[in-house]
Amino acid sequence: MGEMTAVEALAEERSGVRSVRLRIPAKAEYIALARLALAGLAELSGMDEETLADLKLALTEAVSNSIRHAYDQAGGHVEIAYGLNATHLEVEVVDDGAGFDPERPPALDGEELAEGGLGIAIIRTIVDEFEIHSRPGVRGSRLRFVKHIREQ
Numbered sequence: 001m002g003e004m005t006a007v008e009a010l011a012e013e014r015s016g017v018r019s020v021r022l023r024i025p026a027k028a029e030y031i032a033l034a035r036l037a038l039a040g041l042a043e044l045s046g047m048d049e050e051t052l053a054d055l056k057l058a059l060t061e062a063v064s065n066s067i068r069h070a071y072d073q074a075g076g077h078v079e080i081a082y083g084l085n086a087t088h089l090e091v092e093v094v095d096d097g098a099g100f101d102p103e104r105p106p107a108l109d110g111e112e113l114a115e116g117g118l119g120i121a122i123i124r125t126i127v128d129e130f131e132i133h134s135r136p137g138v139r140g141s142r143l144r145f146v147k148h149i150r151e152q
Contacts, residue, residue, distance in 0.1 A: 016085050016086065017085045018044060018083070019082060020041060021079065022080045023077050023079045023080075025078075026070065026071050026075050026095065026097070027075070028064070031063050034080050035059060035060065037080070037082060038091070039052065041089065044084060045149050047089075051149070054147075055147055058122065058126045058127055058145060061119035061122050061123050062123060062143050063080065065119050070096070070141060071098070077095070078095050079093070079095070080092070080094075087148060087149065089146070089149060090144065090145070091145055093142070093143045093144075094141070095140060095141055096139055098139070120132065126147075127146060127147050128146055128147055128148045130143075130145045131143075
């Protein structure tokens with residue numbers, strides 16, 4: 001199966017909630033697809049450009065963490081679920097890769113933070129609700145964030 005056929009998308013609307021689900025290969029070039037889906041939902045909400053830019057950054061950090069840290073060279077997939085209603089946008093990023101300790105502080109390289117050490121902190125700053133579920137030695141991680149939006 002080629003990579004393009006491995007990209008799966010499902011869109012639905014139920015009880016006022018618009019939702020989109022993507023399943024992408026854990027490769028950096030697919031982050032743009034995740035961002036496009038977010039932009040499409042944001043357009044439906046009437047979200048301002050600054051909020052959308054912040055959410056694209058949060059999404060990029062979340063998906064990048066799964067791509068960079070969850071899998072070895074053999075790769076895997078990242079699932080992204082988006083839900084939009086009149087009051088909020090919810091995003092969930094799930095992988096089946098190596099777990100980690102989300103409470104562990106970013107590593108220091110000399111006197112500076114090591115590359116990639118601020119992703120979760122950036123997401124927490126941007127969004128209104130945040131949760132992460134992962135454990136070292138246990139397969140899979142789930143990161144969920146919510147941004148409250150005004151009803152248009």
